[in-house]
Amino acid sequence: MFQLGKTIVSDDLIKKDFLCNLSACKGACCIDGDAGAPLDKEEIDILKDIYPKVKPFLRKEGIAAIEAQGTYITTEDGELETPLINNADCAYVIFDENNVAMCAIEEAYNQGEISWKKPVSCHLYPIRVRDYTEFSAVNYHKWQICDDACELGEALGVPVYKFVKEALIRKFGEDWYAELEKVAKTL
Numbered sequence: 001m002f003q004l005g006k007t008i009v010s011d012d013l014i015k016k017d018f019l020c021n022l023s024a025c026k027g028a029c030c031i032d033g034d035a036g037a038p039l040d041k042e043e044i045d046i047l048k049d050i051y052p053k054v055k056p057f058l059r060k061e062g063i064a065a066i067e068a069q070g071t072y073i074t075t076e077d078g079e080l081e082t083p084l085i086n087n088a089d090c091a092y093v094i095f096d097e098n099n100v101a102m103c104a105i106e107e108a109y110n111q112g113e114i115s116w117k118k119p120v121s122c123h124l125y126p127i128r129v130r131d132y133t134e135f136s137a138v139n140y141h142k143w144q145i146c147d148d149a150c151e152l153g154e155a156l157g158v159p160v161y162k163f164v165k166e167a168l169i170r171k172f173g174e175d176w177y178a179e180l181e182k183v184a185k186t187l
Helices: 041-057 060-069 104-110 120-124 144-156 165-172 174-186
Strands: 002-004 007-009 093-095 101-103 127-131 136-140
Touching (some): 002 174, 041 104, 120 127, 120 165, 127 165
Parallel strands (some): 007 136
Antiparallel strands (some): 127 136
């Protein structure tokens, strides 16, 4: 681990390889697991504001879940997350013609309906950020459903931090990312 400003960063961001392989996993990260996507506090107002423009992209099950639970939920631990459909799929998940899970928010963004791509936690995946009082921990999240992404990343030589470059800049800024690149060269 190493420190960049007010972040403690796992070496795995540099040492591990990753390149999403949607043809293999079919977007399982949006439909597997037992929790919704983590949300930052400032994202909850964005979700409320964009919902009318995202709604036409959603499945009926997603609309029902959001209208029953809200555009976000607060867990028993006080964490903010996207709501789920029947404790499984993210309420914002849709499927393409090949049955690959996709994000309705990102599809609305791609179609020019909104200017916000998706929750930063989704954009950052497989990186997870945990905020503490004095610093944020930036870690690589290893999940078996992403084994194909790890293999593809290794075959093509794409380290995790390069795969999520745009998201890391979105979260921490250009200067932070430039410092990360410097550390990567020394490791």
